[in-house]
Amino acid sequence: MMIYLDYAATAPMRQSAINAYAETAKQVFGNTQSLHDAGSAAANLLEACRRTWGSFLNARSEGIYFTGNASEGNQLAIRSLLRGRNKELREIVTTKLEHASVLTALHELEKEGYRIRYVPVDTDGILDFEQFQSLVTKQTALVVIQLVNSEMGAIQPVTKCAAYAKEKAVPLHCDIVQALGKIPVDMSQLGAASAVCSGHKIGGPKGVGIVWMDPSIHWESVYEGTTHQQGFRAGTVDMPGIVSATIAGKEAAAEQREVAEHAEELQRYLMERLPEEVLLTGNPAGKSPFIQGLLLPHVEGQWMMLECNRQQIAISTGTACKIGAGEAMSAMNAMGVEQDVARKFIRISLARNTTRQDIDAFLQVLRSSLAKSALY
Secondary structure (H helix, E strand, O other): OOOOEEOOOOOOOOOOHHHHHHHHHOOOOOOOOOOHHHHHHHHHHHHHHHHHHHHHOOOOHHHHEEEEEEHHHHHHHHHHHHHHHOOOOOOOEEEOOOOHHHHHHHHHHHHHOOOOEEEHHHHHHOOOOHHHHOOOOOOOOEEEOOOOEEEEEEEEEHHHHHHHHHHHHOEEEOOOOOOOOOOOOHHHHHHHOOEEEOOOOOOOOOOOOOEOOOOOOOOOOOOOOOOOOOOOOOOOOOHHHHHHHHHHHHHHHHHHHHHHHHHHHHHHHHHHHHOOOEOOOHHHHHOOOOOEEEEEEOOOOOHHHHHHHHHHEEOOOOOOHHHHHHHHHHHHHHHOHHHHOOEEEEEOOOOOOOOHHHHHHHHHHHHHHHHHOOOO
C-alpha cells in the first residue's frame, strides 16, 4: 500500500463525507432556484450549509458562496472585488508566493492594464511589512495575500496586513486553502474582505470551493444577469458536493487543534532525523507544520519524486508539472534561492493519518538515494 505524503495536493475523502454525498444525491436533487417543494428543500439545505460554514469561519453566513473549486473561487473573488472598486484604481499589491490560480489571474489583469506590485519576502518566505506599507497607496485597488504558502508553509501576517489595508480603505483577499483545519482561522480576527478554501483539501469531494465575501464590502458580479448565489457564480449548485464538503469542514474544524499538535510532533521528528545536507525551507517556528519543503544537495527534485514513487511513497515537487514548476520556482526565487538550487526542491505534506513510520520510510529512501547519487 502506498505511503501518502502529498496532502497539500489533495486528501482522501472522509467516509462521513462520502456517505453525506450519496445520501444528498438520492434525497435532495432539486434545483435551489425552483419554486416547488423539491427546490425549496435544496434551497433550505444550501442555507443550512452556509450557516455551518459561517459558524466555523466565525463569519456572516450570507457572505458564503460555493464554486467549482478554490482556483475558480480565487479568480471570482478577486475580479468581483475589483469590479466593485473605483475604475481609476489600477494597482494590486501581492507576493510571488501566491497559488498558481492567483498568479494566473493577476497576470491576466496585468494584460488588462493593472499594475501588479510584489512585496519582497525574506529567506523564510515572510513578507517585508515595511515594504508592504510603502506599496499600499491611494492607487491600490486590492491587496492579495495568501495565509499559508503551499510550497513550504510560511504563514503570512495577514491580520496585520488587512488592518493596515483597511486604514487605507483597501480590501484584502486571502487564500486560506492550506490553513483551514490546520491552523486557527477566524474571519472576524483575520480582517480580510474575502477568503477562499477548498473541500478536497480537508477530506471533502473535489469540485467544491468555498468563498466568503464580507457582506459589508461592495463587490459586483462577474456574470451579468446571473440569479444563482446572488450573482456571484453562474450555474446550478452541486448540493451533494456542498453537503459533503460541509461535513468534512465541520470535522476538520473540530479536530484542528489535535491534528496540529500531531503535525508539530511529526515536524520535530523529521527535523531531528533529516540528513545534514538537506535544507528545510522556511522557519519551523513560523510556518505550518503540515508542509515541509526540502532542498536536496545534488539530486533533482523530479528524480527524487520518481524514486519515492518507485518505493510506493507519494511526495511532490515543484517541477512535476508546468503549473507546479511556475509556482515553486516563483516561491523559491522570491526567497532568494537560485534557479539551479530550486530544481532540487521537493515537498512532503502531512495529515492526521501520517505516522512516524511513514516519515521513517521516506527518510530511508531519501538517504539511500542521496548516497547512491553521490557515487556518480
